[in-house]
Amino acid sequence: GAGVSQSPSNKVTEKGKDVELRCDPISGHTALYWYRQRLGQGLEFLIYFQGNSAPDKSGLPSDRFSAERTGESVSTLTIQRTQQEDSAVYLCASSPKGSGIAGELFFGEGSRLTVL
Amino acid sequence: GENVEQHPSTLSVQEGDSAVIKCTYSDSASNYFPWYKQELGKGPQLIIDIRSNVGEKKDQRIAVTLNKTAKHFSLHITETQPEDSAVYFCAALSSGSARQLTFGSGTQLTVLP
Numbered sequence: 001g002a003g004v005s006q007s008p009s010n011k012v013t014e015k016g017k018d019v020e021l022r023c024d025p026i027s028g029h030t031a032l033y034w035y036r037q038r039l040g041q042g043l044e045f046l047i048y049f050q051g052n053s054a055p056d057k058s059g060l061p062s063d064r065f066s067a068e069r070t071g072e073s074v075s076t077l078t079i080q081r082t083q084q085e086d087s088a089v090y091l092c093a094s095s096p097k098g099s100g101i102a103g104e105l106f107f108g109e110g111s112r113l114t115v116l
Numbered sequence: 117g118e119n120v121e122q123h124p125s126t127l128s129v130q131e132g133d134s135a136v137i138k139c140t141y142s143d144s145a146s147n148y149f150p151w152y153k154q155e156l157g158k159g160p161q162l163i164i165d166i167r168s169n170v171g172e173k174k175d176q177r178i179a180v181t182l183n184k185t186a187k188h189f190s191l192h193i194t195e196t197q198p199e200d201s202a203v204y205f206c207a208a209l210s211s212g213s214a215r216q217l218t219f220g221s222g223t224q225l226t227v228l229p
Contacts, residue, residue: 004159035219042122042205042221043160056216091159102148102167102209105217107159 002026004108006092012114013082021077021111025094032075033105034067035091043091049075050098082115089113118143118210122220129196130228137223139206140188148209149182149189150217155202163204164191196227 005024013019025032034046045059049069060066064082069075079086089112093105119142129135141149147168152160166173166180166189173180177196182189193200206220 040222043219045216045218048216093159102150102165104150104162104165105152105160107152107161109157109159 004092004094004106006090006108006111008111009109010112010114012116014116015084016081018078018080019082019113021079021090021092021113023075023077023092023094023108025073025075025092026096026106028072029094029096029106030072031095031098032069033093033095034075034077035093036061037089037091037110039088046077046090079113082113084115087113087115118146118208118216118218120206120208120218120220122206122223124223125221126224126226128226128228131196131198133196135191135193135196135200135225135227137191137204137206137225138188139190139208139220140186141208141218142187143208143210144184144187146208146210149180150207150209151178151180151191152205152207152219153202154205154222160205193225196225198227198229201225201227 007022032049035043047067048056052069064080067077089110091110093107097103122139150165153163154160166182177194179192203222205222207217
């Protein structure tokens with residue numbers, strides 16, 4: 001498909017375990033974003049990639065969270081030693097334009113993380 | 117940084133009536149204001165956006181108005197239909213050094229048949 005693809009769509013894990021969430025952006029999109037959406041709440045910015053560099057990591061909640069991106073392709077968001085408050089939907093979005101340039105973000109359907 | 121507030125958090129309207137969702141922003145340097153619609157189990161999708169050099173923009177049944185002086189913008193949906201039921205998010209893009217979209221907290225719109 002031509003859209004942003006995220007996996008897994010659902011992940012249930014035990015407190016203290018590490019999880020990896022994957023995002024495949026739309027081909028050719030240079031900018032990639034990760035957002036967190038807690039139940040019934042808005043979108044909380046986590047991190048942004050331009051190509052494979054991350055000029056803005058300001059939204060990462062703690063050092064348990066990290067992300068990387070290979071070239072202008074796949075990105076993984078890793079949460080170490082998961083806590084119950086990490087339970088949320090993690091949304092990835094991509095854009096053909098760089099951050100700070102007005103334009104549409106194309107979102108994936110998200111990865112729902114539940115930490116027991 | 118930018119702060120975006122959105123009201124109401126929930127809104128129910130009868131099919132055929134109009135719906136209005138309002139947002140305020142804090143950074144007077146913000147210059148781009150998109151609206152996203154999120155259906156259940158899906159990612160948000162852009163439905164309309166407005167730049168700071170215009171006061172109003174329409175696209176069929178939806179319109180957005182912007183008041184830069186008051187730092188608020190609104191989404192108007194006319195002749196609502198059941199398929200309009202979704203969560204709507206406003207957002208603002210500041211022009212400062214930290215140029216990221218800041219989203220509002222969302223409005224759950226329910227259109228009653």
